[in-house]
Amino acid sequence: MAGKKVKVLRTRRFNIVHLIFLIFFIYMIIMVGRYIAKEDIKVCEVTEGSLTQNHNYTGLILRTEDVLYSDTEGYVKCYVSDGDRISVDGIVYAVDPTGDVLKSSGSGAQSSITDEQYRTLRKYLNHFSTSYIGQDFTDVYTFKDQLTTTLYGIEQQAAGEQEEESGLSVKKASVSGVVYFTMDGYESLTADNVTRESLSNIILSGSRVMTGDQIAAKTPVCKIISDENWSIIIPITEEDARYYADKTKATILLTDISAEVTADIKVYDDSNGDKLAVVTLDDYMSSYSADRMVSFQLVKPVISGLKVPRTSVVSSELYTIPVEYGHKPKNSNSIQFSRIPAGKKEMEEITPEISYVDSQYYYIENTELQPGDVIQKLDEDGNVTGDGYEIGGKKTLKGVYNVNKGFAVFEVVEILDENDAYCIVKSGTTYGLAVYDHIVLNASTVDEDDLLY
Secondary structure, three states, X not given: OOOOOOOOOOOOOOOHHHHHHHHHHXXXXXXXXXXXXXXXXXXXXXXXXEOOOOEEEXXXXXXXXXXXXXXXXXXXXXXXXXXXXXXXXXXXXXXXXXXXXXXXXXXXXXXXXXXXXXXXXXXXXXXXXXXXXXOOOHHHHHHHHHXXXXXXXXXXXXXXXXXXXXXXXXXXXXXXXXXXXXXXOOOOOOHHHOOHHHHOOOOOOOEEOOOOOEEOOOOEXXXXXXXXXXXXEEOXXXXXXXXXXXXXXXXXXXXXXXEEEEEEEEEEEOOOOOEEEEEEEOOOOHHHOOOOEEEEEEEOOXXXXXXXXXXXXXXXXXXXXXXXXXXXXXXXXXXXXXXXXXXXXXXXXXXXXXXXXXXXXXXXXXXXXXXXXXXXXXXXXXXXXXXXXXXXXXXXXXXXXXXXXOEOEEEEOOEEEEOOOEEEEOOOOOOOOOXXXXXXXXXXXXXXXXXXX
16 A cells, blocks of 8 residues: 655744734834824924014094083084184183174174274285285285284184173183084093993094084083193004003004104003003194094014014923033033932933023923932032032923924024014024024924924
8 A cells, every 4th residue: 555645734933023023014004003193294494584563553532622511501602613722711602692692793793893903904914915925825824824813812802892791601711722613422531431342333423513503501512622642542453462561662653644753552451351552642632633533553663583483383391400500521512411310329411402591591391301300510520519400490481393403302482573473583592593494383283302304
């Protein structure tokens, strides 16, 4: 009988090569999954630049306005016009209880005039007729002012006589200033009563009292603006609110008259918690005495530096180490620290990435350090001296992630100016940014020491 062939099944043995391959395969799957799930990290280049961010505003004018009320009912006779100046005790208007005086003054009856007043008027007329040159039209306005002043004096004198003879109720100014018979109802408004919401709902629909109008007793007739100081209330933007929060002065451009002036500024919260600002001036009130609203521009100085996106800026907590605990090894520019790790006794040298340094501390965001580590101070000979500094204190600073080395390194930035899109940061700082550095565009997508490429 022929011998049978017996088929022997060989058993495969699982060796170390298979195990390594399996681990590597699983690792690759995990890394690919993390890469797919992770937000794409974008990088941008640091450039030099500045921000142009002068904002235009339309604000509400507040000022000292004395409102004069009629003492009696009757018919009004105005002795000055809107925008005219009045002196103390000058006659502003009169009220004729019956209207008879107003009728007689308009019926052709002549007002009395003294010989001296007549000579003065005749002098002005003769001088103008003989000296006027057509090329210099400004002489017409000078002549008009001279006649107005003289006639104003004549009419006020007549008013005083009428008061005694006919019972005319004359109103005199208790303060000097600019008179307006046009009023808008905001004369007594103060900054405390203004809100951001009320500013957006202002409706200017004023009233005006004219000669011949019949009024009741205690009716507001006119107002006198008696102070050159005036204020403008504006709904300030969040950006400008941050900029002017710690400032008391601002440069503003009054666009209507092209005047640039320095004014006081104060940012505050209204009764609803919304941001407002009050700008106070001591000049140009007469240019806006007839207005309740004014347009102007807040002018900021142009600040130059390194321009980075706001999305690149993030806050981080940094360990602090006193500057006297750092030292430079020979033939090296890096700062080293002598550390005794928490719970150990042996000292080691570390060279962490330094985010910032000032006159007191090195600021370090590094996983190498942990609370309880002790940093030793060395003398010139490299011997330990003094007490050690225990790691624990932290300070929150703003910075960006620098990726020049292929991984994210947090660097502190000093912000000089900012708007809604960009920040201008100081250049030339130790351990700080430099032009052409590459930083993470969106700082929220990375962590310290993340490997990017």
